[in-house]
Amino acid sequence: MTTATHRSAEQIGRTPAGPRPLPALGVTREVPLPDVTGTTLANGLRVLVARRASVPMVELRLRVPFADPAPGSGHPAIAELLSETLLTATATRDRVAIDDELAAVGADLGASVDPERLLIAGSGLADGLATILDVLADVLTGATHPDHEVARERERLVERIAVARAQPRTIAREALQRVRFGDHPITAEMPTAEAVTAVTAERVRATHAASLVPRGSTLTLVGDVDPAAAVAAVERALGSWTSDRTALELSAPPYPVPGELVLVHRPGSVQSQLRLSGPAVPRDDPAYAALQLANLVFGGYFSSRWMENIREDKGYTYGAHSGPEFIPGGAVLGVDTDVASDVTAAALLETRYELGRLCAVPPTAEEIDAARSYAVGSLLISLDNQGGLASTIAGLASVGLDLDWLRGHPARLAAVTVDEVADAALRFFAPTGFSGVVVGDAEVIGPRVRALGGIAP
Known part of the structure; x- marks a missing residue:
């Protein structure tokens, strides 16, 4: 009887000749959309x-x-x-x-x-x-x-x-x-x-x-x-559902103003929530495609720089995510993660570091190509069923867009250049452009977090 030997992920991914080669990415299909x-x-x-x-x-x-x-x-x-x-x-x-x-x-x-x-x-x-x-x-x-x-x-x-x-x-x-x-x-x-x-x-x-x-x-x-x-x-x-009134749309809120982070005291908490936010642009803005790719490279999917840093390398969190949140009249950018209290300051430091690094060391062509493939692929998956398509049509209609915008989006993503992504990184991800909150036990996390600066008194 042969006893099975456990192999690590690294061992599974290697052959005697070296790492297993990854298959080439397939040709991106057109988004299959009905009239x-x-x-x-x-x-x-x-x-x-x-x-x-x-x-x-x-x-x-x-x-x-x-x-x-x-x-x-x-x-x-x-x-x-x-x-x-x-x-x-x-x-x-x-x-x-x-x-x-x-x-x-x-x-x-x-x-x-x-x-x-x-x-x-x-x-x-x-x-x-x-x-x-x-x-x-x-x-x-x-x-x-x-x-x-x-x-x-x-x-x-x-x-x-x-x-x-x-x-x-x-x-x-x-x-x-x-x-x-x-x-x-x-x-x-x-x-x-x-x-x-x-x-x-x-x-x-x-x-x-x-x-x-x-x-x-x-x-x-x-x-x-x-x-x-x-x-x-x-x-x-x-047809018999009638009224002389018009449904009331929510007015556009003010855009977030860059500033110090607010430390919110949650006594006895063993975890902290980091929530940063800054201005973004809506889907129909010419800079949106470049913003989308810059965001993916930073923290928008599992292979992002921020995720690699604070999860894979440092082990500070199980998950970290960034991305646009659409609001009446525009959009805001969110940067969210939850970490243990004892690494709150360290996680905030690394978050600011990755934001700054995206501006100082812009995404490479390889990073952008990977993000581009992910963006188109996830779009295809989201539209693969009737429910996803219905929600997408309804969401686009609420901001004055239709499926023609969606049909053209893969081409807009494909047309984005490395320089345009670098410009978007500098415009939207500069650490000084954010405000936000840190929620946790202030008596535990406060001294080290405040030592980093940028925390409201």
């Missing part, structure tokens, strides 16, 4: 339909701009309870009837909300589209938000908020948002428990009537459907 049929109904609802017949399903995304009309009025708490109770009852269906009708066509619908929009998303059998739209129309025009359902969800939401606000990632996110955007409504990603407790079912129903409206909203359908027939089905089902 999109777009129309605006008489009630102001924009409808986008794309046929993708890979499976006999249809994906649905209804995006309703849902900004706070009067900051300080408790809208974030009301919006959360509205989304939680939207699918619980209508004038003609209770929760069980809604679930049963959707289940009969293999469908599901769910609602979520954030400071920008309310989203109703789901999927089902393509043959059941008429049923899905009928239920959706009933919910949009006749949801009753029963008192007992609002009361139950109010209790649940208060509990979830209490749990979430004890989590270090939530603490770091809320602190970062305040540093970046001050008191702009975009920071209200989670309401307070007190605000939720004050919400009544009457206020939920009033907000539904006033804010959940078709004009300015967009419905996206992707699947095994005929576009013309799908648009006609939407018009039949949702």
